[in-house]
Amino acid sequence: MIVSIVLVHNPFNIKRPITWLAALIRKVTRRHYNHSAMLFDVEDRVYVIEAIYPRVIIREFNKWIKSDPQREYKLVPRTIDDYPSFVEKVLSQVGKEYDIMSLVFYLPISIIFKRWVGRKKQIASRKLYCYELVAYLLDEDNYYKVNPNE
Numbered sequence: 001m002i003v004s005i006v007l008v009h010n011p012f013n014i015k016r017p018i019t020w021l022a023a024l025i026r027k028v029t030r031r032h033y034n035h036s037a038m039l040f041d042v043e044d045r046v047y048v049i050e051a052i053y054p055r056v057i058i059r060e061f062n063k064w065i066k067s068d069p070q071r072e073y074k075l076v077p078r079t080i081d082d083y084p085s086f087v088e089k090v091l092s093q094v095g096k097e098y099d100i101m102s103l104v105f106y107l108p109i110s111i112i113f114k115r116w117v118g119r120k121k122q123i124a125s126r127k128l129y130c131y132e133l134v135a136y137l138l139d140e141d142n143y144y145k146v147n148p149n150e
Contacts, residue, residue: 001083004075005134006048008035011070028108036134037064039075042087049090051133053098058090078138089137099127102144116145 009032010022022034037050039061046061059067080086106118107129128136135143 001080001086002077003080003086004039004077005138006037006039006050007033007074007076008037009033009072010035010068011072013070025103028111033074036130038090038134038137040087040090049093049133049137051096051098051128051130053100055098056093056096056128056133058094086137093128093133093137097127099129099132102127102132103129110145118144 009026010019012023013019025034026032035050035052037048039046039048041047047058048061048064049056049058050064102118106116110116110118131146132143135146140146
């Protein structure tokens with residue numbers, strides 16, 4: 001079954017403070033995209049799961065698009081072998097807290113010094129930021145160390 005990583009660019013808007021963080025993320029990472037999510041379907045309905053402050057949420061894709069028409073996004077397809085297990089894993093993440101500490105502290109240090117100083121794997125899955133969530137859902141071994149440059 002095919003799912004897609006959703007790479008998101010939220011354009012800077014002086015009237016929307018959340019876009020200030022998006023611009024800062026792009027500056028630090030030197031990337032066009034500042035956010036990631038995962039697109040998947042269940043019973044012919046398409047959904048997006050994303051880690052956005054304060055929690056991991058799921059929305060129907062069409063509602064996700066309408067919620068911010070200024071955002072730019074790119075879909076990157078991935079093949080999932082065991083789709084029922086994938087969907088179960090997705091649903092298990094809903095409501096988990098957003099990992100703001102890793103985003104604002106550990107991630108910049110990791111990018112600048114190219115060395116991970118953050119949480120260990122044993123406790124990493126309790127809270128996730130967007131890139132970690134996508135890597136975790138795709139069963140990446142070091143999902144808790146992921147950064148937008150990888």
